[in-house]
Amino acid sequence: xxxxxxxxxxxxxxxxxxxxxxxxxxxxxxxxxxxxxxxxxxxxxxxxxxxxxxxxxxxxxxxxxxxxxxxxxxxxxxxxxxxxxxxxxxxxxxxxxxxxxxxxxxxxxxxxxxx
Numbered sequence: 001x002x003x004x005x006x007x008x009x010x011x012x013x014x015x016x017x018x019x020x021x022x023x024x025x026x027x028x029x030x031x032x033x034x035x036x037x038x039x040x041x042x043x044x045x046x047x048x049x050x051x052x053x054x055x056x057x058x059x060x061x062x063x064x065x066x067x068x069x070x071x072x073x074x075x076x077x078x079x080x081x082x083x084x085x086x087x088x089x090x091x092x093x094x095x096x097x098x099x100x101x102x103x104x105x106x107x108x109x110x111x112x113x114x115x
Contacts, residue, residue, distance in 0.1 A: 055103030
């Protein structure tokens with residue numbers, strides 16, 4: 001599948017807007033970033049949480065750099081056939097990376113109804 005960077009970023013923002021309020025309300029000092037592919041150039045990694053989970057933090061104060069949730073465009077496009085599948089995959093990636101922020105594992109995601 002093909003999609004330019006601007007259209008993909010718009011799709012990611014749209015999928016972020018569709019996430020349940022209870023999932024995104026607790027996100028503080030986090031930025032969402034779209035990049036073409038991971039630094040190692042592979043197409044295996046769809047997203048990455050770059051930060052310290054809430055469950056692992058001590059005191060978190062002002063002046064801290066924001067955590068980042070990175071969504072990789074090219075790996076997503078390489079793994080899907082059409083835009084519907086792309087939206088589903090981006091949604092799954094966002095939920096998974098947000099879960100890392102909160103320190104949740106896959107079982108807890110299911111218990112919350114997020115996965």
